[in-house]
Amino acid sequence: MRFTPISQTSSDGVTEELFTVGEIPGVLWTPEHATGPRPLILVGHGGGQHKKALGIPARAGRLVGECGFAVAAIDAPNHGDRPKDEEFVRFVTENRGRIGAGEDAAAVVATLHELIAGQAVADWQAVITAVQELDHVGPGPVGYWGVSMGSGLGVPLLAAEPRVRAAVLGLLGVDGLAETAARVTVPVRFLLQWDDDLVPRAKGLALFDALGSAEKTLHANPGKHGEIPGFEIDSSLRFFTRHLGQGR
Amino acid sequence: MRFTPISQTSSDGVTEELFTVGEIPGVLWTPEHATGPRPLILVGHGGGQHKKALGIPARAGRLVGECGFAVAAIDAPNHGDRPKDEEFVRFVTENRGRIGAGEDAAAVVATLHELIAGQAVADWQAVITAVQELDHVGPGPVGYWGVSMGSGLGVPLLAAEPRVRAAVLGLLGVDGLAETAARVTVPVRFLLQWDDDLVPRAKGLALFDALGSAEKTLHANPGKHGEIPGFEIDSSLRFFTRHLGQGR
Structure with missing residues (x-):
C-alpha cells in the first residue's frame, strides 16, 4: 500500500499532510521544506477519539519544531473518518451497559482494545512502510506515543514490530496485556496518573x-486520567531524542 | 553559628570549601570565582555514609558546573567526622541483630532515622543560615536532595523549614513518616527503584x-537500591532548574 496525499498546509514551520494508506486515513507532520531521513514518531489516539483529537496536533508541532522529527497519526479502526463496524458498535453499546451495571471498566475496555488490536497493528506496519518511502521521512528510527487506548493498541504493536525502538505509554491497566507486554523489549516511558478515575492505580x-x-x-503524577502535567511533554521529547537522535 | 572555613581547593571550575558551622562539619561547592546570590542545593547522604561519599562530589560538580548552583553537604549526626553517640552505636548494633533475626528492616531503619532527625533538621537550618551569609551563596532559593537516609532526614526538614522550595527524595518507605510527609508542600521528585532490595515496593x-x-x-526504574540510572541525575538537574531558576 502506498502513501496517497490528500491535502497539504504549512504554518509556523510545520507542514501538515493529510493522506491515506489503503483504507487508513492519516496525517503526517514534518518540518517545512524538510528533505532527507529523520526519526518518525507514531501517535496513537485515545478511545472514541481520532487522529487530530485534543493535544495531538500541538504535541506533533513540538516534536517537529523542537526535535526535527516526522510525526504520523492515523484513525484507529472504527474511529475518526473510518467506517464503524456493526459488531464494534454493538460491542461498545453492550459494554457501556456492562460498565453502567457496575462491571470493572478497565476489564471491559480491554476487551474493546483486543477486538481491534490485530487490525491496528497491521495498519501501523503498513503506514510505517509507506511513510518511510517519502524522501522527507526516510528510513530513520521509529518511536511510538500512545496513552490509554493508544497503549492498548501500542503494546501489541511494540511486541510485534521491531522497527519501533522506543515508546511513551501509560494511562492503562494490565487487563489482557500481561503476556503481550512481557514481549516488549524497547525503552519505555510509562505515564501513570496517581488519581486516575478510569484506571485503578494497582492495574496501571x-x-x-x-x-x-x-x-x-x-x-x-497526581491528577485524574486526562490531567498529565505539561512538564511530562517536555520530558517525553527528551526521552525520544535520547533514544532516536535528533532530526535535521 | 557562623561559617568557619577550614580549607579551599578548586578544579575544573568548581571550588570546594571544607567548613564547620558550630560542631557540624560540611563541604560547600560553588562555581570558581563566583560572586552574588544563587540557588543553594543541600545534599543529604545515605545511612552509614558521609558528606563526600559515593556520587556526592560528582553530582555536586554537575549542579555547580551546569546550573551555577551552590551545593552544601554535611555529615549527619553520628556519621562521617562527627563523634559517635554511645546510645546511637548501641542502637545500631541492636538493630543489626533485629534485622538479622528477621525483623522488618524498613521499620528498624525508620527508628534509627527518628533518633537523629531532630538534630539533623536543626543542623540544616543552622547551615542554611550560615552559608547564605556568604557573598557567593547569598539568599537565593534552597533545594534539597537526599535519598534513603537522606529522605529519612529530609522529609522532617521539608516539613519544618519553609526556605527549602523543592526536593529530590526517594529510596525509602513510609514507616514512621506518613504524618510528617503529609506536611510537605513543595514540589518533590521521588525516585523509586522497582526492585529495591532494602525498601519494599509498596512502602516506597x-x-x-x-x-x-x-x-x-x-x-x-528497574534495579536495586543503589542502581538509580544516570539519566535520572540529568532529569533532577532540570527539576531543580525549573523550580529554583539558574545560577549566574
Whole structure:
C-alpha cells in the first residue's frame, strides 16, 4: 500500500499532510521544506477519539519544531473518518451497559482494545512502510506515543514490530496485556496518573511491571486520567531524542 | 553559628570549601570565582555514609558546573567526622541483630532515622543560615536532595523549614513518616527503584502517596537500591532548574 496525499498546509514551520494508506486515513507532520531521513514518531489516539483529537496536533508541532522529527497519526479502526463496524458498535453499546451495571471498566475496555488490536497493528506496519518511502521521512528510527487506548493498541504493536525502538505509554491497566507486554523489549516511558478515575492505580502499576523492557521508567503524577502535567511533554521529547537522535 | 572555613581547593571550575558551622562539619561547592546570590542545593547522604561519599562530589560538580548552583553537604549526626553517640552505636548494633533475626528492616531503619532527625533538621537550618551569609551563596532559593537516609532526614526538614522550595527524595518507605510527609508542600521528585532490595515496593509507593505536595512526581526504574540510572541525575538537574531558576 502506498502513501496517497490528500491535502497539504504549512504554518509556523510545520507542514501538515493529510493522506491515506489503503483504507487508513492519516496525517503526517514534518518540518517545512524538510528533505532527507529523520526519526518518525507514531501517535496513537485515545478511545472514541481520532487522529487530530485534543493535544495531538500541538504535541506533533513540538516534536517537529523542537526535535526535527516526522510525526504520523492515523484513525484507529472504527474511529475518526473510518467506517464503524456493526459488531464494534454493538460491542461498545453492550459494554457501556456492562460498565453502567457496575462491571470493572478497565476489564471491559480491554476487551474493546483486543477486538481491534490485530487490525491496528497491521495498519501501523503498513503506514510505517509507506511513510518511510517519502524522501522527507526516510528510513530513520521509529518511536511510538500512545496513552490509554493508544497503549492498548501500542503494546501489541511494540511486541510485534521491531522497527519501533522506543515508546511513551501509560494511562492503562494490565487487563489482557500481561503476556503481550512481557514481549516488549524497547525503552519505555510509562505515564501513570496517581488519581486516575478510569484506571485503578494497582492495574496501571501492574502493566508497568509486566513490560519486558530492561529500560523502562514510570512517571506518576497526581491528577485524574486526562490531567498529565505539561512538564511530562517536555520530558517525553527528551526521552525520544535520547533514544532516536535528533532530526535535521 | 557562623561559617568557619577550614580549607579551599578548586578544579575544573568548581571550588570546594571544607567548613564547620558550630560542631557540624560540611563541604560547600560553588562555581570558581563566583560572586552574588544563587540557588543553594543541600545534599543529604545515605545511612552509614558521609558528606563526600559515593556520587556526592560528582553530582555536586554537575549542579555547580551546569546550573551555577551552590551545593552544601554535611555529615549527619553520628556519621562521617562527627563523634559517635554511645546510645546511637548501641542502637545500631541492636538493630543489626533485629534485622538479622528477621525483623522488618524498613521499620528498624525508620527508628534509627527518628533518633537523629531532630538534630539533623536543626543542623540544616543552622547551615542554611550560615552559608547564605556568604557573598557567593547569598539568599537565593534552597533545594534539597537526599535519598534513603537522606529522605529519612529530609522529609522532617521539608516539613519544618519553609526556605527549602523543592526536593529530590526517594529510596525509602513510609514507616514512621506518613504524618510528617503529609506536611510537605513543595514540589518533590521521588525516585523509586522497582526492585529495591532494602525498601519494599509498596512502602516506597506509600511514602510517595503520603507526601502532601500538590506537585510531586514518582520516577520508578528497574534495579536495586543503589542502581538509580544516570539519566535520572540529568532529569533532577532540570527539576531543580525549573523550580529554583539558574545560577549566574
